[in-house]
Amino acid sequence: MDLNVEIKGEGYPILCLHGHPGSSTSMSVFTNYFSREYQTLAPDLRGYGKSRARENFEMKDHLHDLQILLDKYQIDRCLLLGWSLGGILALELALADPDRFSGLILIASAARPLSSHPAVSWQDLLFTGVGGIVNYVLPGWQWNIDTFGKRSLFRYLLAEQTPAAYQYLAKEGVPAYLQTSAAASKALNRAIGEGYNRLADLEKIEIPCLVLAGESDRHITVDSSRETARHLKYCHWKSYPHAHLFPWEIPQLVLTDIEQWLRFHPEVHKFGVRSL
Structure with missing residues (x-):
């Protein structure tokens, strides 16, 4: 699928993946800031935003779409940043094509996402x-x-x-x-129902990783995010006393923490550098 994508700035590319429900626009808290120094690519995933989906699909179709997107813009290597569902897709991309990605930033996400959300009245x-x-x-x-x-x-x-x-x-x-389609919701619900769990495969990811989470997150618990961080070889972990949408509550603190991590790991945002 030819995804709608919002591209900003110039420099080393960062692929920014939104959550559910979400769109390229909902990643502006990251793209507006980092596009001053990097090139940010924020697509509307299949069935979200302007990337309309008329038929049902599976979660794996998102990965195929994103690989086609990177090929289209001739991006051989980039940094991954994913929020919630976007973080899960970022993990899958890193596992599927490790040579293509230089670093991984997970926001309120997990390889074995667990929820503590109470029943809705x-x-x-x-x-x-x-x-x-x-x-x-x-x-x-x-x-x-x-x-x-x-x-x-x-x-x-x-x-x-x-x-x-x-x-x-x-x-x-x-x-x-x-703008979130019924097909997108069905694809996600099927994946959740099947018990998504990639913890055992995380040892294969050998790029620097940053995992940020909210202590009060009820959608993807802080414990499941912490569990993911512990299974990643080269990972920095930090949590905040906030909930799932903490980048919208404390944007400057989150952006500063990501920027400091980037400064500490120049290998994740420099062309031609591929090793730790």
């Missing part, structure tokens, strides 16, 4: 719907956050529930949700 759905609509019209309105947001499903995605995070939700989260 009708009140959760009601408050989420009302709060989401109001926030779309008036992004970051504190009254709406206090009245509906903190009683909605957003309380499992955001720990501090700041107006800035709600602005991201309005500008990038809601459009991504509305």
